Amino acid sequence: MAECDLLAGPCQWTTQAGQWEAVIDTVGEGEQGTEYQLTVITPEHPERFLAVLRGESMYMGEYPVPLGNRTGNGYSAIFTAPFCTVDTTMTWRVDLQQGQEPIRDIPLKLVFQAEPR
Numbered sequence: 001m002a003e004c005d006l007l008a009g010p011c012q013w014t015t016q017a018g019q020w021e022a023v024i025d026t027v028g029e030g031e032q033g034t035e036y037q038l039t040v041i042t043p044e045h046p047e048r049f050l051a052v053l054r055g056e057s058m059y060m061g062e063y064p065v066p067l068g069n070r071t072g073n074g075y076s077a078i079f080t081a082p083f084c085t086v087d088t089t090m091t092w093r094v095d096l097q098q099g100q101e102p103i104r105d106i107p108l109k110l111v112f113q114a115e116p117r
Contacts, residue, residue: 001107001108001109002107002108002109003108003109003111004108004109004110004111005065005087005111005112005113006022006023006024006038006094006110006111006112007024007025007026007112007113009023010022011023011108011110013106013107013108015043015070015105015106016105017024017042017043017044018043018044019041019043020040020041020042020043020106021040021041022038022040022041022074022094022096022110023038023039023111024037024038024039024094025039026091026115027078030080032083033081033083034080034081034114034115035077035079035080036078036079036080036081036112038051038065038067038076038077038079039070039074039075039076039095039098040067040074040075040076041073041074041075042073042075043073044073045069045073045096046075046103047098047099048066048098048099049066049067049069049075049087049096049097049098050064050065050066050067050096050097050098050099051064051065051067051077051094051095051096051097052064052065052080052095052096052097053065053079053089053092053093053094054093054095055083055091055092055093055094056091056092056093056109057089057090057091058090059117060090060100061082063079063081063082064097065077065079074095081112081114083087083114088103089113089114090113090114091111091112091113091114092111092112092113092114093109093110093111094110094111094112095110096110
């Protein structure tokens with residue numbers, strides 16, 4: 001499965017439902033560290049749409065991030081990636097889910113590298 005770096009620019013793919021796009025932008029520094037905004041454009045209208053952060057370079061648990069409907073087919077959330085004291089260049093994978101069910105037809109591994117504090 002090919003990796004797509006969400007911080008490098010939009011990750012795009014097509015499913016039977018239509019065109020998807022995901023991107024992460026750095027928002028700034030918050031109380032807990034660097035804040036990111038994940039935006040997903042989807043041809044569907046998933047209920048209880050989540051992005052689940054999972055450590056790719058090191059397992060650090062799972063962190064669900066609820067995505068709220070912004071406009072039309074756009075969903076977004078602002079979050080802080082957990083900070084790793086062992087690996088300051090921690091790579092995170094973002095898995096999209098509808099409730100507890102993973103969205104299975106994503107042909108890319110969505111990843112980003114958290115910025116050190």
